[in-house]
Amino acid sequence: MLNFIRNRAQSWIAWVIVGLIIIPFALFGLNQYMGGGKDLPAATVNGSEITKRQLESAYYRQRTRLQEMFGGELPANLFSEQAMKQQILQRLIEDEIVLQQAAKQQMRIGAVQLAQEIRAIELFHNEGQFDPQQYETLLARQGMSPAYFEGQMAQDMLQQQFRNSIHASAFITPTEAAAYYQLQHQQRDVGYLLLQPQSYLEQTEVAEADIEAFYQQNLPTYRTPERISINYLELNQADLAVDIAVEEAELQSRYEAQKLNYRTEEERSAAHILLEVGGDEAAVKAQAEELYQQLQQGADFAALAQTHSQDPGSASQGGELGFFGRGVMDDAFEEAVFTLQAGEISQPIRSSFGYHLIKLNEIRGGESKSFAEVKDQLKQEIQQQRSDEKFYDLADKLANLAYEHPDSLVLAAEEIGLKIQTSELFSRHRGGGGITDIGAVRQAAFNDEVLLNGYNSEVVELDKNHIVVVRVNERIAEQQQPLEEVRTTILEQLRQQQAVETAQKEALKLQQQLAQGGELDPTLSWERIEALKRSATEPDPELVRALFKLPHPEQAPLFDHIELADGRQAVVALYRVITPELPAEGPSQLTRLQQALSEYDLQATLDYLRSQAEVVIPQ
Known part of the structure; x- marks a missing residue:
């Protein structure tokens, strides 16, 4: 019964939408806060951008799905955020290539086709029919407009249309299938x-003349690239939080103000007997009341549930539903469960499924955590809040000072209280350790304004709330390595x-x-x-x-x-x-080969399109 009821509950619907469609997941970085220049995209494909917001949103959805699979926590030894984001970015790049190729082939998703697809989604049905009001309501709960959802749906359908066109073109004769089977086995x-x-x-035996000749023939190989070292100012919100003191009284005050936030969710374990309503509701209600009287006279609840309950999921278990929280069950059912005391049995309750007799077995959760339990969490929240505010204030000041005084970092360092740091030598394509291993830092350092004109760089975002401004400290031109070296x-x-x-x-x-x-x-x-x-x-x-x-x-x-x-x-x-004998199951073998060939053709097509595409991933 638990699944039977959950599958019709609004909370369950919301989670299905989370799994099926895109959740707007707004992430605001430094550039948005400061109103600065346009942030670098996560990638560009033939000039079309894949934004960082798209990447973060796709990452969030994938992480949420995996967390559900692993019971809430992802094993740290199996999942790397960076590796997962790289995989997701490659998938987004492939999706964009597919969309561009579909457009070249003049593939289209018509309005009628799109409408039919959306109308077929049972999530938006009410009493077996598509309900426009339910459609808009469910989307609104997830922060989406119908236009946004329909645009995403059309893109997904267009990608599938392109992939299906490749699958449909795969063809193999029985003779070819037999030859392929024998070759593979x-x-x-x-x-x-x-x-x-x-x-x-x-x-x-290598002669000296051979060494010298090889060196002369491969002179370009033995050149050190242009290298520089940089001075830089680094501002990290995490460093600011450590120095922020929080008084005990303030922690206590916040705890009292937010006490309700620290309650564990109350869950209840219940069993029930369900009598579905057919043609004669009065007769069903009378039967429910008769069973209630038997229970009041000491009849065994589990035995009656096994005999009379019409819930196929729980009847054989004596009506047991296990633990569940609020927002899961039918409203009338939930209200009754959360009114009962442990051990009590309800009178017949009418829900959208029929009449229920409910027995409350156990209550757990619902208690508030003590101040001592959440004290460290409160401190971190306050430090995070204040360090965020301080970071954005200092980041704004750093950007302005570095721009207004482009020939030095000294004034900015003094005004903000940062130490000027110096890197090891590094080249355009190879870092020298530390922040120079980050592509965005090398890109900023070798920018003409910084490298040739000697100006401070623009603010470079290393991570969320972690930035640097750099300038060239030392520059060593490209050099030919001597033979002795x-x-x-x-x-x-x-x-x-x-x-x-x-x-x-x-x-x-x-x-x-x-x-x-x-x-x-x-x-x-x-x-x-x-x-x-x-x-x-x-x-x-x-x-x-x-x-x-x-x-x-x-x-x-x-x-x-x-x-x-x-x-x-x-x-x-x-x-x-x-050479092996051919298997007896010829047709099934042919089908498997057909499927394998279509997958191979699709992947080969995607690989070719990727090789021909101009894909740029900023470092």
């Missing part, structure tokens, strides 16, 4: 020998190169020797694998892929040489190709 009997380049390092690096590169070449020559020699029927040196380790699968990860995924690219041997065994990406050399033999 093919097995091979193979042998291999791996030669490690490191084993040949001692045989290498990179000699050891070049020597090692050439030795590795020679070792790979030596191993390659040895592998080719062994391949020819085996192909001519020769025997391997007993000190070499030849490995044999029977029925190797295409999906195998041992002995090495790259080697397995290469072995399955070898042609069927006309005369077994077939010997070959394979060079792996890390320089290892493999001498291999293909003894036999094992």
Whole structure:
């Protein structure tokens, strides 16, 4: 019955809307507060912006869904805010690419089509029919206008239309399906020998002339990029909060003013007997009153519930509903439950589902936390509030002073009480530690106004309520590294190169020797694998892929040489190709392949569109 009633309650509806549609989640950063320049977008796709607000809103929705899955708390070792935001941003980029491609193909969602889709959502139904008033009311409760919701709905439908068009184009014949199945499930009997380049390092000899020649041929490789160090002022709201003192009396006063906020939610455990109303309501009511009289005379509630209750979800459990709070059940049902004392049984209660007899089992929660329990929380709230106010005041002052006195940070540091800090050297694309590892800081420092004209930068937002202003302290131009500085690096590169070449020559020699029927040196380790699968990860995924690219041997065994990406050399033999029989369930296999092919086509299309798109993610 709990689910039976909850599924019709407004509170449940609100949570479904949270899961289905976009929640306006306004997040105001420093730029909005200060009225400064336009904030950088989270990304741009072919010139169209994905705003930070969109990213934060999508992140909030995803986090809320995951919290519900994990019972309220996300395991810190499994979820990283930064990683989650990156995944969500990539999804938003893909969605924008899909929308742009759909527009290019002149795909449209018509007004009638959109209306039909919305009218089909049971959430907006009343007595089985779409209810415009309920539609607008539910959206308003979530802070949305119908126009906003319909715009988001149309975008979702347009994306799905594009994806469906790719799925529909996938086609595979039974013959192709059979060939694909046999190829994927093919097995091979193979042998291999791996030669490690490191084993040949001692045989290498690199002349000085070779080192000098390599250096001259690769001069651009051995240049240090332009580097700078910066002076900067850093303002962090978290640092301000630590220094804010709060008197005990103020904490006590706030506690008394907000005492109701510190009550734990009262929950009640109840059982019920439901009699649904059919044609003769009077007869149902009379039956409910008869059962009530039996209960008053000592009849067992659970036994009567099992015999008479028409709630399929709880009858077999003796009518037990478990614990629930306010705002979950039908209004009449809830009012009765929260009026009863533990152990009491209600008289027949009429709800939208029928007549109920309700037994209250237990009450928990509803108590207020003591001052001692919430004292630290109150202190943090006050410190947060005051440090926020102080931060925005100082941030405004810092922005103005840095702009009005662009040739120095000294005055701003003195007025605000900040220490001028200095970074290590760093380049445009590589930080030197600390704040210079943040792309936005490097971008500001290498801005022409800062780098060439020597001005203070604009305010750079590192995080929420965490900003810096920077200026160049030292600048070192791009330089050619002298040979002596990179000699050891070049020597090692050439030795590795020679070792790979030596191993390659040895592998080719062994391949020819085996192909001519020769025997391997007993000190070499030849490995044999029977029925190797295409999906195998041992002995090495790259080697397995290469072995399955070898042609069927006309005369077994077939010997070959394979060079792996890390320089290892493999001498291999293909003894036999094992082609599997086709499974009996032909049609179902074809369907699965069709689905797999359509997913592959869709992903390949999306990957191609992404490769052709101009995507910019500010650092």
